Amino acid sequence: MTRILGLVATFAFSTGLALAQSHTFNVRDYGATGDGKTIDSPAINKAIDAAAAAGGGTVYFPAGTYASYSIHLKSHLVLRLDAGATILAAEPPADLSTGYDAPEPNPGADQYEDFGHAHWHNSLIWGENLEDVSIIGPGLIFGRGLSRGGGRRDLLPAERKLPKEQRPDVSLPKNSAATGEKRGPFGYPGRDVLPAGVGNKSIALKNCHNVTFRDFSIFHGGHFGILVTGVDNLTMDNLKIDTNRDGMDIDCCQNVRVSNCSVNSPFDDGICPKSSYALGYARPVRDLTITNCMVSGYDEGTMLDGTCQRTVKYGHGPNGRIKCGTESNGGFINVTISNCVVEYSRGIAFESVDGAIMEDITVSNIAMRDIVDTPLYIRLGSRLRGPEGTVIGTARRIKINNVVVHNSTVEGGIIIAGDPLAPVEDVSLSDIFVDYEGGGTAQDAGRPVPEYEGDGRYPEPFRLGRLSAWGLFARHVKGLEVHDVEFRAGQPDLRPAVWLEDVAGADFEHDRLPHAAGTPVFALKNVSDFTVHNSPGVADARRDKAADEKL
Numbered sequence: 001m002t003r004i005l006g007l008v009a010t011f012a013f014s015t016g017l018a019l020a021q022s023h024t025f026n027v028r029d030y031g032a033t034g035d036g037k038t039i040d041s042p043a044i045n046k047a048i049d050a051a052a053a054a055g056g057g058t059v060y061f062p063a064g065t066y067a068s069y070s071i072h073l074k075s076h077l078v079l080r081l082d083a084g085a086t087i088l089a090a091e092p093p094a095d096l097s098t099g100y101d102a103p104e105p106n107p108g109a110d111q112y113e114d115f116g117h118a119h120w121h122n123s124l125i126w127g128e129n130l131e132d133v134s135i136i137g138p139g140l141i142f143g144r145g146l147s148r149g150g151g152r153r154d155l156l157p158a159e160r161k162l163p164k165e166q167r168p169d170v171s172l173p174k175n176s177a178a179t180g181e182k183r184g185p186f187g188y189p190g191r192d193v194l195p196a197g198v199g200n201k202s203i204a205l206k207n208c209h210n211v212t213f214r215d216f217s218i219f220h221g222g223h224f225g226i227l228v229t230g231v232d233n234l235t236m237d238n239l240k241i242d243t244n245r246d247g248m249d250i251d252c253c254q255n256v257r258v259s260n261c262s263v264n265s266p267f268d269d270g271i272c273p274k275s276s277y278a279l280g281y282a283r284p285v286r287d288l289t290i291t292n293c294m295v296s297g298y299d300e301g302t303m304l305d306g307t308c309q310r311t312v313k314y315g316h317g318p319n320g321r322i323k324c325g326t327e328s329n330g331g332f333i334n335v336t337i338s339n340c341v342v343e344y345s346r347g348i349a350f351e352s353v354d355g356a357i358m359e360d361i362t363v364s365n366i367a368m369r370d371i372v373d374t375p376l377y378i379r380l381g382s383r384l385r386g387p388e389g390t391v392i393g394t395a396r397r398i399k400i401n402n403v404v405v406h407n408s409t410v411e412g413g414i415i416i417a418g419d420p421l422a423p424v425e426d427v428s429l430s431d432i433f434v435d436y437e438g439g440g441t442a443q444d445a446g447r448p449v450p451e452y453e454g455d456g457r458y459p460e461p462f463r464l465g466r467l468s469a470w471g472l473f474a475r476h477v478k479g480l481e482v483h484d485v486e487f488r489a490g491q492p493d494l495r496p497a498v499w500l501e502d503v504a505g506a507d508f509e510h511d512r513l514p515h516a517a518g519t520p521v522f523a524l525k526n527v528s529d530f531t532v533h534n535s536p537g538v539a540d541a542r543r544d545k546a547a548d549e550k551l
Contacts, residue, residue: 023057025050027066034064039090041068048074056132061085061139070101070199073127081139081216089124089222091145091153092197096173099197100124108280111184112385115193116149116200116223117251117327118278123201123227130208137216137238146222147200148245148267149192156220157300172198186385192223201227207279209233217241219304224249225263230279236261241270242304247295251276252283252330258290264303266318270295270345273323275330275356277386284331284357285324291338296320297345297372310344316462317372317409318345324358325351325379326459329386331393332358339365346373347405351459353381356393363398368405374461375405375434378427380418380476383457396425405434412467413487418476420451420502426479429472438489440470445495445519449473469499469523471513477503486512496523496550500530508532520550 028034030050031043044059044066051057056076063084071087073079081087092099103119110118120126124143127133148154151170159167176195183189194200202221205211207230214237218225221243228234229251239261241247247263250256251274263270271293273285297318299309312318321342324332328351342348347368352358358380368375380395395418413436418424444466453463467473471487474480480503487497497513498521500506506527514537515521521538524530524546531542532551541551 023054024060025057026060026062028062032066034062034066036065036067036088038067039069040066041071044068044071048072048077051077061087068124069099070121070123071125073125073130073133073205075130076132078134078136080136083138085139087124087139087141089143089145089199089202092199094152094169094173096152096176096195096197100199101126102196103194106278106280109278110189112186112277112329113188113327115189117227117249117274117276118189120201120204120206120227120229122194122196122199123204124199125202126204127208128206130205132210133205133208134212134214135203135216136212136214139216141202141216141218141221143202143218143221143225143243145199146202146220147194147198148223149194149200152198154220154222154244200224203227205229205231207231211235214238217304218243219301220244221247227251228253229276230283240304241265242301244300246272248272249274250285250288251327252279252285253288254286256285256288258293260292262294262303263320264296264298264300265320266297266300266312267314268319269323270320271322273332273335274325274327275332276327277329282329282355282386284333285335286333288332288335289338290322290336290340292340294341294343295322295345296343320345321347321349323349323351325349326353328352328354328356328358328393329390331356333360335361337363337366342366342368342371344370344372347371347375347377349377349379350395350398351377351379351381352393352395353379353383353457353459354385354393355390358393358395359397361398363400364402366403368403369407371405371408373409374412374415375408376400376403376414377461378416378424379459380422380424381452381457381459382419383459392419392422394422394425398424398426399428400432401428401430403432408434408436410437410439410466411462412464412473413469413471414473415461415467416474416477416480420476423476423478423502423504425477427477428481429485430481430483432485434471434486435488435490436470436493438470438491438493440466440493440495442494444468467499468495469497470495471497473499474503474506475501478505480506482507482511483509484511488514492516494519496520499523500527501525503527503530505529506531508535511535513537522551524549524551
């Protein structure tokens with residue numbers, strides 16, 4: 001009996017091994033060279049076609065460098081990048097006689113979104129209307145030949161450091177035809193329109209479900225390292241993305257889990273849920289968790305190599321944050337961000353400015369350090385980039401707790417800003433510690449903060465200028481609880497710690513809000529139902545109405 005059982009086990013093992021091998025499609029068996037020079041995408045697509053014809057399987061990349069143009073994903077497929085395997089985005093020739101797939105027409109969305117958000121086929125790896133798709137590591141995707149918008153490809157970090165006359169020519173051909181050149185009423189698709197042959201995303205998926213990305217890395221990923229639009233039941237785990245624009249954009253997706261990922265993106269956002277109009281209709285991001293992740297704005301490439309350098313100069317400092325928005329037609333519903341590290345970047349932002357419903361949001365257990373913009377930004381605005389009839393959205397039931405921030409910028413503190421016709425509602429801040437640079441002046445304290453962020457109402461906090469409060473600025477808010485919060489300033493700051501304007505129902509309990517001599521803790525303008533209790537340095541107070549008062 002023992003011998004029979006042993007034979008059965010051996011047969012089952014060998015049969016299972018043979019079955020597993022029969023469903024593995026090695027790209028080298030289909031002509032891929034992996035020499036880093038030969039364009040291997042035709043061979044890779046043959047392997048994918050063979051796997052699809054067999055009903056599915058694993059397309060396997062052994063160690064090597066596979067120079068490629070567009071790779072076409074199909075359903076029931078795993079792309080497996082072994083250790084030492086790199087998919088290299090090849091540089092298209094100067095005349096664009098060959099290269100990446102042409103961007104598909106998208107007339108229903110082009111006028112509302114920039115070019116990058118509204119096209120998927122012009123990518124290194126793309127798929128549409130698929131199910132059961134995985135890309136797994138531990139290999140690398142290197143977007144060397146991808147554009148970030150405006151050129152045939154983007155310069156590498158070392159090339160950016162060269163004198164201009166020594167940099168390679170990556171310009172587009174003169175008078176090159178481009179999809180969507182006609183601008184819509186909002187000026188879109190904008191300056192990043194690219195012609196056929198140019199790729200601008202490492203991975204792009206549209207209208208897919210049951211998708212897993214795990215264990216691989218992306219370097220220099222183009223306009224988007226990952227763009228997923230209308231992708232449901234999505235898992236992204238243990239990814240390392242070190243890139244020249246957005247790390248991952250999660251657009252109009254539902255039931256999404258992002259975990260254990262490190263995203264370094266000095267020139268744009270790191271982890272960025274969006275609810276754009278790219279699908280031709282408004283669809284919310286719903287049931288999203290982001291946990292155990294790190295975002296940063298180090299020099300491109302220095303997160304992956306472990307040096308974490310900070311010499312990059314870009315506008316008001318590096319970007320690299322976690323941000324919901326700005327593309328926000330559909331909404332953000334049931335979103336949880338927890339156990340994340342935010343380093344040398346612009347913090348965490350929630351922005352509904354195009355009609356989105358933004359509600360039931362929790363943020364907890366966050367450590368931030370060296371924040372170059374406001375650490376927490378909640379914005380409900382009326383840019384209303386969408387079809388005629390788009391109305392302002394909502395922002396409500398937002399709970400933020402257990403946050404530590406060290407060395408945040410002097411420009412201003414936490415911002416919660418609604419619209420005069422639509423307040424942000426039911427916000428709770430608790431167990432938060434923030435130390436700021438400080439150094440604001442009395443002139444700053446008297447400066448009127450503009451209602452909107454400037455031309456186009458693109459909601460970047462720095463567009464508001466230096467704020468009139470250094471710790472918390474809240475305007476057009478209904479229902480604000482601030483409990484067990486401590487602010488500190490590295491040097492004396494002559495602005496109030498807290499500025500409340502058009503706020504109804506504000507409750508401050510057990511907060512530490514220091515202030516310079518002769519400077520108030522609170523500035524209240526058109527505030528109702530205000531209380532402060534058990535907070536050192538300020539007497540307990542209640543105001544049913546405060547038109548213009550300082551405490």
